[in-house]
Amino acid sequence: MEPDSTEPQTETAAISANATTDPLTSQFGSLNDVTHELDTLQDLATRGSWLTILEKVTQALSLSVLSKPHDRLTYISFKILALSKLCRFAEASQELDSLHDFGSSQYQYQSYPEIYPSRTGSMVPFTLRWLYALIPIKLGNRQEGLDRLYTLLDFVREKIKEKESKNLDVSVNVWERREVFVMHCLTGFHLGQKEFGVCLNLIKELISRDLSDPVMISKLGYIQMQIGDLEGAKSSFGRVEKMLSEGNGNGLLSEVEFRNLVNRNKALVYLVGKDYVSAVREYDECIERDYADVIAINNKALCLMYLRDLSDSIKVLENALERVPTMALNETLVINLCSMYELAYVNHVDIKKTLSNWIARVAPDDFDSSCTRL
Known part of the structure; x- marks a missing residue:
């Protein structure tokens, strides 16, 4: 969960040493008894141990052992993510509502010069902004969620312009990846509602920026199949196969992944034609x-x-x-x-x-x- 800071992220979620004398935690041997550093929480997330994350983070928040504002916000983000993963969306929404406006000065590093003397910008993790858009959709408020996703997309694009103006190439790359992520989310939601026209526009915009992304071009072919444009789908899939033969995959996939993608694309065409035997042959190769x-x-x-x-x-x-x-x-x-x-x-x-x-x-x-x- 990376912050939006304009400075390189060097802080961890470790608790400052002087907090160990806090009477609320003096009953424990160390702060690690009541909370975990970010690496540990991220490891638990990778293993899907969301209940453990929820238990540890909730305990840390209730004991007030997080001494820095961005520590607390990051841990709240993990709590909301855990609640979402456990499908406890109403609780996650309440947690989000308690944070109020992400643009508030309380979430700016420069509001705490004594703690962050050389940092500026927002400390709100991008994951938290994404959850803010996702959770209304999970609660059945699809339009509100989509509106928030498009607002998030605008926010990301403004960040890209800001970083470009300052020649911060590393930050630009980070925010460009986030832009692609949000557009993928939007494509998925519109696809689920069979809003294929919107999906096509989003996919084509992404492809126009990276003409050598075989996964994206394959997804275009899939959407073309959904709207009955079989010839268009075959053309897109053929384009991916040509990229494989020419070694033009931009390093996005391993050779095995690339070859399997081509076989799966061929199989989809056979499936549409109800040639299941040929489709099985392609899947067997994969x-x-x-x-x-x-x-x-x-x-x-x-x-x-x-x-x-x-x-x-x-x-x-x-x-x-x-x-x-x-x-x-x-x-x-x-x-x-x-x-x-x-x-x-x-x-x-x-x-x-x-x-x-x-x-x-x-x-x-x-x-x-x-x-x-x-």
């Missing part, structure tokens, strides 16, 4: 290169199901789970496997219970167990 290609595995299983080979379809997904247990964390794959169980077995409830119990041992806190439909 899996042979990378046995953890969850998209290829999931789609191969669906193709086999369409070919009325339900037994082999189930085996594909079960074998994938045996090879790579973390595959169980892909909710789409689990949903499809459970649907196949329902079609194939009379005692599907017992089978799904066994699967659900196994998943519970490996899944992170934010895994949606309802996907097993028990």
Whole structure:
């Protein structure tokens, strides 16, 4: 969670040493007993330990052990993120509301010259701004969320101009990546509502900035398929394949990832034409290169199901789970496997219970167990 500071970020979320004499925490051996540094919180986030993060951060905030304003704000960001991951969106929204205006002077480094003598700018983490836009959508207020996302996009673009005017190339790169991230979010939300025209405009704008992004061009092809422009999709997919043959992928993907992307694009064309056998062949090539290609595995299983080979379809997904247990964390794959169980077995409830119990041992806190439909 990076701050918006105009200066390079050198501070960590470590608590200042002089806070150890605080009577509120004197009962503990050290501050590490009640809170964690950012590296630890980020490690917990990577492992999906959101309940642990929530417990530790809530404890630190309640004991007032965070001595610097930006420490407190960063920890609140982790709390809101954890609540969001746990689908406790109403609580996350209340936490956000308690922060009030992000543009307030209380969130500016220069408001605390005695603590940050050489820093200026906002200390609000970008993640917090993004959550501010995301959570209304999760609460069913889609338009409010979209408005906030577009406002965030404008904010990011203003930051890019500001950094460019100061020749801060490293900062420009950071904010440009954030711009792409927000545009990806917008594309995903509009795609979910089948607003394909808006999606096309966003994707084409992104491609115009980077003509050598094979993932983006592939996504364009996917959207073209959604609106029935099969020839346009084939053209986009062909463009990606040509990039592979010419070695023109801008280093965004490894060779295996690039080749699998091309195979998956071909498979989509076959799927539209209901040539499931050819689609399976393309997915097999992907899996042979990378046995953890969850998209290829999931789609191969669906193709086999369409070919009325339900037994082999189930085996594909079960074998994938045996090879790579973390595959169980892909909710789409689990949903499809459970649907196949329902079609194939009379005692599907017992089978799904066994699967659900196994998943519970490996899944992170934010895994949606309802996907097993028990």
